Amino acid sequence: MNEFLTAKNNAVFGQSPTTNRKVMVEYSSPNTNKPLHLGHVRNILLGHSISEILKACGNEVIKSTLVNDRGIHICKSMLAWQKFGNGETPARSGLKGDHLVGKYYVEFDKAYKAEIKNLVAIENISEEDAAKKSLLMKEAQQMLLDWEAGKLDVIELWKMMNGWVYDGFDASYKMLGVTFDKTYYESNTYLLGKTAVEEGLQQGVFEKEIDNSVWVDLTADGLDRKVLQRKDGTSVYITQDIGTAQLKYDDYKMDESIYVVGNEQDYHFKVLQLILKKLGKPYADGIYHMSYGMVELPNGKMKSREGTVVDADDLMGEMIASAKSTTEELGKVEGLSEVEKEKLFYTIGMGALKYFLLKVDPKKKMLFNPAESIDFHGHTGPFIQYTHARICSILRKNTITRQSLEDSLKGYALHPLEKKLIQEIYLFPIKILEAGKEHNPSVVANYAFNLAKEFNHFYAELSVLKSDNEKEIQFRLHLVEMVATVIKKSMLLLGIDVPEKM
RNA sequence: GGUUCCGUAGCUCAGUUGGAUAGAGCAUCAGCCUUCUAAGCUGGGGGUCUUUGGUUCGAAUCCAAACGGAAUCACCA
Numbered sequence: 001m002n003e004f005l006t007a008k009n010n011a012v013f014g015q016s017p018t019t020n021r022k023v024m025v026e027y028s029s030p031n032t033n034k035p036l037h038l039g040h041v042r043n044i045l046l047g048h049s050i051s052e053i054l055k056a057c058g059n060e061v062i063k064s065t066l067v068n069d070r071g072i073h074i075c076k077s078m079l080a081w082q083k084f085g086n087g088e089t090p091a092r093s094g095l096k097g098d099h100l101v102g103k104y105y106v107e108f109d110k111a112y113k114a115e116i117k118n119l120v121a122i123e124n125i126s127e128e129d130a131a132k133k134s135l136l137m138k139e140a141q142q143m144l145l146d147w148e149a150g151k152l153d154v155i156e157l158w159k160m161m162n163g164w165v166y167d168g169f170d171a172s173y174k175m176l177g178v179t180f181d182k183t184y185y186e187s188n189t190y191l192l193g194k195t196a197v198e199e200g201l202q203q204g205v206f207e208k209e210i211d212n213s214v215w216v217d218l219t220a221d222g223l224d225r226k227v228l229q230r231k232d233g234t235s236v237y238i239t240q241d242i243g244t245a246q247l248k249y250d251d252y253k254m255d256e257s258i259y260v261v262g263n264e265q266d267y268h269f270k271v272l273q274l275i276l277k278k279l280g281k282p283y284a285d286g287i288y289h290m291s292y293g294m295v296e297l298p299n300g301k302m303k304s305r306e307g308t309v310v311d312a313d314d315l316m317g318e319m320i321a322s323a324k325s326t327t328e329e330l331g332k333v334e335g336l337s338e339v340e341k342e343k344l345f346y347t348i349g350m351g352a353l354k355y356f357l358l359k360v361d362p363k364k365k366m367l368f369n370p371a372e373s374i375d376f377h378g379h380t381g382p383f384i385q386y387t388h389a390r391i392c393s394i395l396r397k398n399t400i401t402r403q404s405l406e407d408s409l410k411g412y413a414l415h416p417l418e419k420k421l422i423q424e425i426y427l428f429p430i431k432i433l434e435a436g437k438e439h440n441p442s443v444v445a446n447y448a449f450n451l452a453k454e455f456n457h458f459y460a461e462l463s464v465l466k467s468d469n470e471k472e473i474q475f476r477l478h479l480v481e482m483v484a485t486v487i488k489k490s491m492l493l494l495g496i497d498v499p500e501k502m
Numbered sequence: 503g504g505u506u507c508c509g510u511a512g513c514u515c516a517g518u519u520g521g522a523u524a525g526a527g528c529a530u531c532a533g534c535c536u537u538c539u540a541a542g543c544u545g546g547g548g549g550u551c552u553u554u555g556g557u558u559c560g561a562a563u564c565c566a567a568a569c570g571g572a573a574u575c576a577c578c579a
Binding site: 031068071072073186213222223224227228229230231232234236237240262263264265266267268270291293294296326327330332348359360361363364365366367369372375376377378379380382383385386387389390391393394396397398442446449450453456457459460461463464465466480501502 | 505507515526528534541573577
């Protein structure tokens with residue numbers, strides 16, 4: 001009871017005092033050759049949510065993303081566009097920029113496969129040999145070399161097409177309601193890490209082979225030997241990551257650096273952290289790989305090249321459309337302006353999608369069945385949103401003059417259902433801290449569901465406004481108001497908005 | 503083959519610092535709208551927590567093995 005009083009009077013209930021810790025969260029980190037898909041959406045929502053949760057735990061949070069804007073993949077799109085694009089632009093075709101570039105990535109793959117098939121048939125060679133002879137691939141590789149050499153026309157083309165992609169991504173991010181404080185571009189960072197290679201060689205942590213390639217031996221730690229620099233002196237993925245880790249630390253001197261990256265890279269991050277430790281980097285221990293499971297479809301994994309991906313923009317559009325039809329069927333749109341309606345459909349549709357992806361433990365792989373659209377009933381975002389709207393409705397309909405909670409409490413005997421609600425509310429800050437510690441937003445998601453469920457139970461059994469006992473009304477108004485506040489705050493930690501009417 | 507992760511109801515998931523009859527949602531069956539929004543509520547049926555062994559007063563939870571599934575072990579990123 002006293003806890004409830006302090007909680008209710010605390011405007012920032014749930015927010016922990018500052019820890020003076022600085023945390024960087026890197027998430028999304030897309031390639032610029034294709035649009036975002038459902039897997040990215042899970043990544044992005046996890047990154048956004050854990051950032052909000054860590055803020056609530058009292059940390060200073062820097063949200064960052066590392067755009068993979070260079071490499072052979074983008075060259076493939078560029079080349080295909082040059083060859084088959086006929087000057088198509090997003091403005092002219094009306095196609096979203098990232099989708100347009102993705103289209104040519106697929107075009108490249110088609111043409112490449114056709115070429116291979118042809119070579120195999122005509123020259124009677126193996127697919128492997130055909131791949132080596134592929135002119136298309138050679139052209140793409142040449143384009144990458146030209147890019148690295150700074151050849152003007154290639155750079156111009158690269159800038160233009162990446163620009164299209166960024167416009168597309170910006171629209172998707174806006175739809176998802178996420179932002180970044182800092183964007184790193186791989187085109188600026190891919191050469192970093194060379195100094196780290198020198199450092200490692202000097203310290204004797206790395207070793208150089210006769211062919212000039214540089215390696216690190218991790219067999220003593222139960223891992224393998226790993227190449228860090230090719231014999232031609234160019235760096236590999238992990239080397240770039242070593243350099244980028246240093247850059248991030250130089251920029252922000254953060255205590256913890258979280259990488260929201262799929263669990264297929266578990267090994268990579270183990271190696272990265274170990275190498276940084278061996279190099280004696282002070283920030284090595286602060287690196288945390290927030291590893292999450294893949295989103296699978298009923299017939300297996302999503303593969304961009306095979307077209308078995310669930311496109312992020314399509315999915316968001318479908319969710320909003322089905323929120324619209326469901327809401328209209330229920331006849332809940334009367335009295336709303338067009339603008340309010342659109343906002344409501346958006347809030348509900350995105351709420352359903354976001355909750356669906358965040359309610360499961362990030363570590364676990366999850367199943368998405370496109371045939372069964374995401375539900376709006378039961379353990380879902382809209383259920384929790386609906387609970388909030390119900391409480392708002394009660395508060396709107398109230399006509400009596402409100403008393404302070406202190407006054408309403410005097411001599412008031414709690415009903416068991418009221419007690420349970422208070423107990424549930426009391427858990428809120430504890431759950432946030434747990435979610436932050438475990439790097440697990442689903443803790444908050446499940447908490448919000450339990451609270452909403454508990455409230456609906458209360459709502460079915462007891463009445464707030466229909467009572468002869470004014471003291472009871474006074475107290476229950478405070479109680480349900482607090483439930484609404486906590487639901488709203490919980491959902492905001494997940495990046496989900498809650499409507500006042502639905 | 504090595505390493506890592508996973509296996510709980512028909513389906514999707516909670517629960518795992520060891521503790522009482524293992525919980526939700528979906529689906530299914532039976533009820534509840536003249537009463538603060540039925541996107542809701544109540545109840546029924548549905549589980550040898552993959553299997554076997556061990557530790558323990560006590561195991562879904564800890565240990566070992568087996569079986570089943572996934573990821574990874576690239577001079578790709």
